[in-house]
Structure formats: structure tokens, C-alpha cells
Amino acid sequence: MESTAGTFKENAKQALADAKLRDALAKLSDGFPVKRRDAVARLPEFDDLCDQATAIKEHVLENLGFYLEAFEARVTEAGGTVHWCRSAAEARTTILRICKQAGAKTVTKSKSMISEEIAINEHLETHDVEPVETDLGEYIIQLRHEPPSHIIAPAIHLTKDQIADTFREKHSHLDAARNLEEPETLLEEARGELRRKFIAADVGLTGANMLVAETGSIVLVTNEGNADLTYSLPKTHIAIASLEKIVPTLEDATTILRVLARSATGQDMSVYTTFCTGPKRAQDLDGPEDFHVVLLDNGRTKMLGTEFHDMLRCIRCGACLNHCPIYKAVGGHAYGWVYSGPMGAVLIPNLIGLDEAHHLPNASTLCGKCEEVCPMRIPLPRMLRSWRKKQFEQEKTSFVSRTALKAWAALARRPWLYRLAVAAPIAVLALLGREKGRFRWLPLGGGWTSLRDMPAPEGGTFISRWHKERQP
Amino acid sequence: MSETPARSISVGLFATCLVDLTRPSVGFASAKLMEDAGCRVSVPQAQSCCGQPAYNAGDNADAAAIAANVIGAFEGFDYVVAPSGSCAGMIKHHFVGLFEDDPVMAARAGALSAKTHELISFLTDVLQVDGIECAYDGTVTYHDSCSSLREMKIKDQPRALLSRVSGLSLKESEESETCCGFGGLFCVKYPDISGHMVDAKVDDILATGADTLLAGDLGCLMNIAGRLHRRGSEVRVRHIAEVIAGMTDGPAIGAPAPLDTDKDKN
Numbered sequence: 001m002e003s004t005a006g007t008f009k010e011n012a013k014q015a016l017a018d019a020k021l022r023d024a025l026a027k028l029s030d031g032f033p034v035k036r037r038d039a040v041a042r043l044p045e046f047d048d049l050c051d052q053a054t055a056i057k058e059h060v061l062e063n064l065g066f067y068l069e070a071f072e073a074r075v076t077e078a079g080g081t082v083h084w085c086r087s088a089a090e091a092r093t094t095i096l097r098i099c100k101q102a103g104a105k106t107v108t109k110s111k112s113m114i115s116e117e118i119a120i121n122e123h124l125e126t127h128d129v130e131p132v133e134t135d136l137g138e139y140i141i142q143l144r145h146e147p148p149s150h151i152i153a154p155a156i157h158l159t160k161d162q163i164a165d166t167f168r169e170k171h172s173h174l175d176a177a178r179n180l181e182e183p184e185t186l187l188e189e190a191r192g193e194l195r196r197k198f199i200a201a202d203v204g205l206t207g208a209n210m211l212v213a214e215t216g217s218i219v220l221v222t223n224e225g226n227a228d229l230t231y232s233l234p235k236t237h238i239a240i241a242s243l244e245k246i247v248p249t250l251e252d253a254t255t256i257l258r259v260l261a262r263s264a265t266g267q268d269m270s271v272y273t274t275f276c277t278g279p280k281r282a283q284d285l286d287g288p289e290d291f292h293v294v295l296l297d298n299g300r301t302k303m304l305g306t307e308f309h310d311m312l313r314c315i316r317c318g319a320c321l322n323h324c325p326i327y328k329a330v331g332g333h334a335y336g337w338v339y340s341g342p343m344g345a346v347l348i349p350n351l352i353g354l355d356e357a358h359h360l361p362n363a364s365t366l367c368g369k370c371e372e373v374c375p376m377r378i379p380l381p382r383m384l385r386s387w388r389k390k391q392f393e394q395e396k397t398s399f400v401s402r403t404a405l406k407a408w409a410a411l412a413r414r415p416w417l418y419r420l421a422v423a424a425p426i427a428v429l430a431l432l433g434r435e436k437g438r439f440r441w442l443p444l445g446g447g448w449t450s451l452r453d454m455p456a457p458e459g460g461t462f463i464s465r466w467h468k469e470r471q472p
Numbered sequence: 473m474s475e476t477p478a479r480s481i482s483v484g485l486f487a488t489c490l491v492d493l494t495r496p497s498v499g500f501a502s503a504k505l506m507e508d509a510g511c512r513v514s515v516p517q518a519q520s521c522c523g524q525p526a527y528n529a530g531d532n533a534d535a536a537a538i539a540a541n542v543i544g545a546f547e548g549f550d551y552v553v554a555p556s557g558s559c560a561g562m563i564k565h566h567f568v569g570l571f572e573d574d575p576v577m578a579a580r581a582g583a584l585s586a587k588t589h590e591l592i593s594f595l596t597d598v599l600q601v602d603g604i605e606c607a608y609d610g611t612v613t614y615h616d617s618c619s620s621l622r623e624m625k626i627k628d629q630p631r632a633l634l635s636r637v638s639g640l641s642l643k644e645s646e647e648s649e650t651c652c653g654f655g656g657l658f659c660v661k662y663p664d665i666s667g668h669m670v671d672a673k674v675d676d677i678l679a680t681g682a683d684t685l686l687a688g689d690l691g692c693l694m695n696i697a698g699r700l701h702r703r704g705s706e707v708r709v710r711h712i713a714e715v716i717a718g719m720t721d722g723p724a725i726g727a728p729a730p731l732d733t734d735k736d737k738n
Contacts, residue, residue: 326665362661365658413538415545422493434728434729446663455725457493461492463519
């Protein structure tokens with residue numbers, strides 16, 4: 001998708017002024033974080049499981065080539081095909097080619113962030129293949145021509161009323177006077193619309209929460225069962241996954257599953273967990289005849305061994321988004337590209353470049369909540385700082401801010417000079433602010449005083465007063 | 473204080489730039505608390521800032537130069553204590569990484585890290601202070617600053633001390649662990665988002681009905697006090713050290729100085 005990350009500041013301003021978005025995001029605070037907290041409290045070994053899951057992914061990243069080749073061998077043995085794609089463009093071409101070979105007119109899709117990353121829907125549409133999103137949230141935003149605003153809850157930016165309006169507009173063949181008050185009614189309507197699409201689809205395109213090297217299986221996790229209809233009904237199943245989704249064994253996959261849903265939605269397990277291995281065998285009653293796995297690099301291997309290496313452990317649970325005060329303030333669309341929240345602020349500059357995404361690593365207070373809830377122990381604040389360091393070293397921060405910082409640092413590095421320089425301004429501010437105790441406005445202080453008063457200094461600096469009192 | 477000053481622990485008080493420049497009373501309160509517990513408190517003149525503004529802006533070279541100053545000024549003390557989780561966290565957790573290519577400085581930074589503490593946890597966890605003799609008439613709510621909570625693991629310590637203050641009742645807020653939106657330069661770089669966050673924080677504080685907000689970090693306190701005042705709130709804002717040291721005669725943060733002291737001005 002086309003990035004709007006470069007205008008993050010403006011995006012955020014609009015998001016903060018959007019009353020409907022505020023209503024929608026308000027639900028996030030009482031939802032996932034509370035459920036996660038309760039789920040973690042119910043499982044005393046949760047922390048140990050996180051350590052184990054982290055170790056599994058770290059081991060995989062150190063032996064990535066070995067496990068990916070083993071995975072490919074098992075997929076091939078099972079009768080499937082693995083396609084190695086370096087870039088988004090290669091993945092798009094590969095998927096379109098498979099669709100064309102299958103004579104596909106309609107492709108059903110279950111939720112996949114990688115498919116968003118490579119913008120497959122637009123590509124298929126321009127080549128006369130209709131992609132149909134089957135995850136309810138994805139279906140809603142596809143109708144609205146919007147990108148997802150959250151990696152596990154793509155339509156979380158919408159209220160129920162907005163969804164009802166969208167259904168009325170897009171499902172124009174249905175009775176205009178129908179009642180769409182209840183979420184269940186909306187769900188039923190989407191289900192009715194999608195049923196026909198499921199049956200008509202020629203290709204099913206899914207993501208994969210994990211790839212299992214031991215068996216050549218892909219793991220699909222959903223709450224709606226839509227992935228199961230997506231992969232099992234059409235003749236061809238394409239699974240697309242970035243290559244760091246690999247785990248060595250089924251045992252390892254289950255360890256990660258135990259932390260995934262708990263971190264994401266606070267469920268002990270998602271409602272549907274499916275392991276797909278190869279195409280339909282002779283004795284199977286159903287399943288696809290062709291099974292393809294599109295393995296995407298798209299910048300991942302370049303992150304290996306760098307300061308962003310740990311990001312490759314991410315299992316896309318969304319806990320860092322759900323707990324991030326910045327995400328909860330501005331929502332996912334403000335970040336301007338496929339991903340959002342703390343994981344997005346680290347990952348997006350890796351994928352689309354730091355120039356375009358320059359705001360994202362800076363738009364954080366480094367409060368550390370994301371790292372606290374990350375089940376894969378990813379040091380997100382440290383990596384946000386790493387991006388800031390790169391920006392500073394490459395002189396990509398603004399001239400004014402660099403100059404101001406350098407001027408301040410030149411004083412701070414020389415405490416004696418610093419003491420001389422601060423004394424007079426502090427004395428003046430203390431005198432001016434004495435009566436009210438605070439300022440409503442300060443020269444050059446608009447960033448602060450547009451919304452807050454500035455408390456006036458008490459007068460004198462602590463260090464000078466201390467030494468005056470103690471060493472008269 | 474309950475501790476007898478038999479031992480003589482030397483403490484270098486790292487005042488922090490915000491306390492130094494805007495609220496010296498927090499520095500005096502910090503010194504009093506540690507002296508009452510038997511420490512010899514020194515305030516080296518060769519201190520300015522912990523370097524965090526540079527560090528968080530990606531300017532590691534300046535941050536390292538500032539860190540080297542701090543190390544030189546403070547490594548001679550038994551302990552280094554700052555009335556801020558954020559600045560103590562910077563010294564404790566981030567200085568070492570600034571000297572990746574300098575093993576000698578990295579070792580000195582590591583040694584300093586090991587003896588650096590945030591004030592409140594130093595009082596409770598190191599000095600084992602458990603009784604304090606002071607009073608505060610008010611209902612207080614406590615904001616857990618991000619660095620204190622998550623970097624320095626401070627949660628129960630301030631509450632334990634506040635429970636010993638006579639006349640003080642503590643009313644916890646729902647979101648005491650949520651960031652106030654200060655974030656150093658973040659609050660001026662992204663004022664809209666920061667403003668939204670501090671507004672949510674103020675709503676959360678007002679919902680408790682408390683008449684006083686306390687915290688252990690002056691950055692958060694100035695941010696929250698500034699927004700409380702802009703919204704016309706009368707909630708008093710103080711650093712926790714002022715309350716547990718019994719030094720609350722002066723005006724609260726952002727409150728006017730009493731008029732009757734005007735004649736003493738000169």
C-alpha cells in the first residue's frame with residue numbers, strides 16, 4: 001500500500017479530532033488489555049512459556065536457512081510447492097501466476113498481514129481476479145476500501161453504526177429497511193454474503209501464523225473459522241508467510257500457541273487452530289488439490305544480526321498495540337502503513353525506509369509498556385532509540401532541533417559553564433512567575449503551553465543554594 | 473527517622489536538572505530524608521543533567537560525554553541517589569551501553585550503575601527506613617512514572633512510606649501505571665498526542681477525588697500540574713520527597729508563592 005507515514009503528525013491530529021474514532025478506540029482500553037491480564041493471571045507458567053517461546057524463535061533465527069530448507073523438503077514430500085520470493089513484487093507475480101494457472105476468477109482470503117504488506121488485492125484486481133476478504137473485520141474494511149488499523153482487529157477503528165451504514169450502502173440488493181442494530185445481525189449478514197463467495201472461489205489465499213519445519217505444515221489461527229473454509233473449499237490453496245514464521249517442531253508450535261492468544265485477545269486458545277500439511281491425499285474427503293507456500297523475505301534477512309534482529313521474533317499478537325498509549329490515542333491508520341503501534345514503529349522503517357517513516361520511532365514516550373507485555377521479549381524501546389540514533393548520525397533530524405540539542409549538550413557537558421548560563425534565566429523566570437506560580441505562555445514554549453501551564457521555578461538553583469547554605 | 477545514624481554512608485545526590493532548575497525544595501527534601509537516615513549527603517557541583525535528552529534524541533556522543541562527567545563526579549561515593557526514576561534509570565541502565573568501544577569507561581559506568589538508586593527505593597530497600605515522623609493533611613493519589621515503575625521496579629515502596637504519613641490517605645487511580653505523555657522532548661515534538669495523553673491522565677486523577685497528586689519524577693509532575701492548572705483544577709501537585717520529608721510549607725508545583733513572603737524577597 002502507499003505510505004502516508006511521512007505525514008504522521010497530520011494523520012495523528014486528524015485522528016485525535018475524529019469523534020467516532022475516539023469512541024471506537026475507547027473500547028480497546030477495557031477490552032484486550034483486561035482480558036490479557038486475566039488470562040496471564042490464570043496461567044502461573046506464562047512467564048516461563050514466554051521465555052521458552054523467545055528461545056525457540058531465537059534458535060530459529062540463528063539457523064534460519066536450515067529450518068527453511070527442511071520445511072521446503074517436507075512440503076515437497078507432501079506434494080506441495082514452496083516459492084521463494086525476495087521482494088513484494090516477486091510474491092505478487094508468483095501469486096498471480098498460480099491464480100492464472102488455476103483459471104481463477106475469485107480468490108477468497110483469510111486475514112494475512114503479509115498480503116497487506118505486498119498489496120496483493122490491488123494486484124489481483126488489476127489482473128481481473130476478484131479478491132474476497134473473509135475475516136469479518138477484513139471484509140468490512142475491504143468494502144470501505146480501507147487498510148487494516150490493527151494487526152489482529154483490522155476494523156477496530158470503526159463503530160457498530162459505521163459498519164451498519166457500510167453494509168446498507170454496499171449490500172444494496174438487501175431490504176433497505178432491515179434492522180442492523182445488533183452486532184449479531186451484522187455478522188449474519190456478512191456470513192450470508194460470504195457463503196456464496198466461499199463456494200464460488202477458485203483459489204484460497206491464507207497467511208500462516210507459523211510454518212513447522214518438522215512436518216511442512218502451516219498453522220492457521222482464527223476465531224471465525226473463515227480460514228478453514230478459505231483453504232479447504234477451493235481447488236488451490238496458497239499460503240503466504242514471511243520466512244521468520246518458521247518453527248522447528250510441532251511441540252515448538254504449541255509452545256508459541258500457548259502465549260499467542262493469551263497475549264492477543266486474552267483467550268487461552270483461539271477458537272480455530274488448524275495445521276495444514278500438503279494438498280488433499282487420495283484417502284482425504286476434502287481439501288485443496290494444489291498446495292503452495294509463498295515464502296517472503298522482503299527485507300527480513302537484512303535485519304538478521306542488526307540492532308533490529310530481535311524484531312524477527314514477533315508473532316504478531318498485537319499486545320504492544322493494545323497497551324500502547326500512543327496507539328490508543330491515534331489508532332492504527334495514523335502510522336500510515338500496513339503495521340502500527342510499537343512493533344510497526346520498529347518494523348516499518350525497516351520495510352519502507354527511515355526517510356518516509358522518520359516520525360514513527362520518535363512518536364513514543366519510551367514508556368516501556370510494550371516491552372513489558374511482549375511475549376517474545378522484544379526490546380521495542382531500545383530499537384526505537386536505535387532508529388533515532390541512525391537519524392541523528394545520518395543528520396536526518398531537522399536543523400533546528402539538531403542545533404538546539406547541540407547547544408544544550410555543549411553546556412551540559414561543561415557543568416561550570418552550565419551553572420553560569422542557567423542562573424540568570426532561572427532567576428528571571430522565578431521572579432516573573434512568582435505571583436501566579438506558573439506561566440500560560442512562554443516565548444518559544446508553544447509546544448508546551450498550547451495545552452498546559454508551565455510551573456514557574458522556585459528561584460535559585462538547588463546546587464547553588466545548597467552550597468551557599470552548607471558552605472557559608 | 474527510625475534509623476540511628478551509627479553508620480556513615482556517603483551519598484552523592486544527583487539532583488537532576490529539573491529539580492536543580494525548577495524545584496530546589498525537592499533536593500533539600502531528598503537530602504533531609506537521607507541525612508535523617510544516617511547518610512552523609514554531598515552534592516557535587518560538577519553535575520548538570522544525566523544526558524537523557526541527548527540519548528533519547530539519538531545523540532549518543534553527547535550523551536556519552538555527559539555520562540563521563542557524571543561518572544567522574546559521582547564514582548567516589550558509596551551510593552548515587554537521584555530523586556527521579558528516569559534519571560536514576562538512565563545512569564543505572566543506559567550509561568554502560570554508551571561506552572561500547574571503551575572498556576575502561578564501560579567498567580566505570582558499570583560500577584556506578586551498581587550503586588545508583590532512585591531516592592524512594594533507596595530509602596526503603598537499601599536504608600530500610602520504615603518509620604517516618606511527618607504529617608500531611610490530604611487525600612493523595614500516586615502516579616507511577618514509567619521509568620520508576622518499569623526500569624527501576626518501584627511500585628510498593630512509595631506506598632509503604634506514604635502509609636506512615638499521619639493524616640494522609642491514599643486513593644489509587646485506575647490508570648496510575650499509564651504514561652502521562654511527558655516523554656522528554658516528545659511532549660514538544662508531538663504536542664497533540666502528548667496533550668491527549670495528559671488529558672486522560674488528568675481525568676483519571678480527578679476521578680479519584682484526591683486533593684493531591686504525588687509522584688517521584690518531576691518531568692511527569694510538571695506535565696500533569698501544567699494540564700491540571702490549565703483545566704482550572706485545584707489539585708495540589710508535589711514530589712513525594714516533599715511530603716515524606718514533612719517539607720510542604722512552600723507552594724505546591726505551579727502554585728503561587730504566598731504574598732506575605734514578598735517583603736523577604738530582597
